[in-house]
Amino acid sequence: MTTEAPLEGEKTLLILDDDAPFRTRLARALEQRGFEVLAASSVAEATEITSKTPPAYAVLDLRLEDGSGLAVVEALNKSRPDCRVVILTGYGAIATAVAAVKAGAIDYLAKPADPEDIVKALLASPDEKPEPPENPMSADRIRWEHIQRVYELCGHNVSETARRLNMHRRTLQRILAKRAPR
Numbered sequence: 812m813t814t815e816a817p818l819e820g821e822k823t824l825l826i827l828d829d830d831a832p833f834r835t836r837l838a839r840a841l842e843q844r845g846f847e848v849l850a851a852s853s854v855a856e857a858t859e860i861t862s863k864t865p866p867a868y869a870v871l872d873l874r875l876e877d878g879s880g881l882a883v884v885e886a887l888n889k890s891r892p893d894c895r896v897v898i899l900t901g902y903g904a905i906a907t908a909v910a911a912v913k914a915g916a917i918d919y920l921a922k923p924a925d926p927e928d929i930v931k932a933l934l935a936s937p938d939e940k941p942e943p944p945e946n947p948m949s950a951d952r953i954r955w956e957h958i959q960r961v962y963e964l965c966g967h968n969v970s971e972t973a974r975r976l977n978m979h980r981r982t983l984q985r986i987l988a989k990r991a992p993r
Contacts, residue, residue: 821867822845823846823849823868824848824870825849825860825871826838826849826850826851827854827856827871828852828872828899829876831852833922833923837870837926838850841926844930853876853877854875854877854879855877857871857886858883858886865887865891865894866887866894867891868895868896869894869897870896870929871883871897871898871916872898873911874900874901880898881898881910881914884914884916885914895917895933896915896917897918897919898918898919898920899924899929900921907919917933917935918932918935921948925946927945951992955991956991958976958983961975962983
């Protein structure tokens with residue numbers, strides 16, 4: 812993908828996320844900011860949309876049940892090389908960030924991302940460095956989010972989650988019983 816801006820004034824946007832409430836909230840927020848939003852819940856659905864009506868912008872979840880958002884980035888490369896793509900993920904890692912940028916994404920943001928941060932990333936000029944987020948998540952919140960994701964991936968099995976996180980089972984149970992930190 813190139814870093815050129817899409818056609819001036821064209822604001823078609825594809826949102827790909829398998830979390831329906833998050834996808835709906837994000838679509839509504841971006842529509843309020845002037846984008847014409849197409850929403851998809853699977854890689855297959857997003858790939859079909861990109862082949863029929865390639866958008867000028869895309870906000871793609873990295874991990875989905877039927878594959879990776881990077882597959883959609885590749886489809887967009889073929890159908891719309893000037894499309895500006897932002898990858899969202901709850902599984903932030905340097906390796907996946909590098910893979911996303913190599914595939915053609917212009918930015919990589921951790922979930923839950925603020926709509927303002929997403930718009931800034933989509934509309935930023937190529938030589939402009941992004942500003943740090945206004946309200947970044949606290950270290951405690953990031954840790955809690957990570958534990959919740961691993962717990963979910965382990966099918967809510969406390970013992971398996973504790974083993975994978977290399978922590979005592981009772982410690983994990985206490986963390987899971989508490990509310991999310993701010």
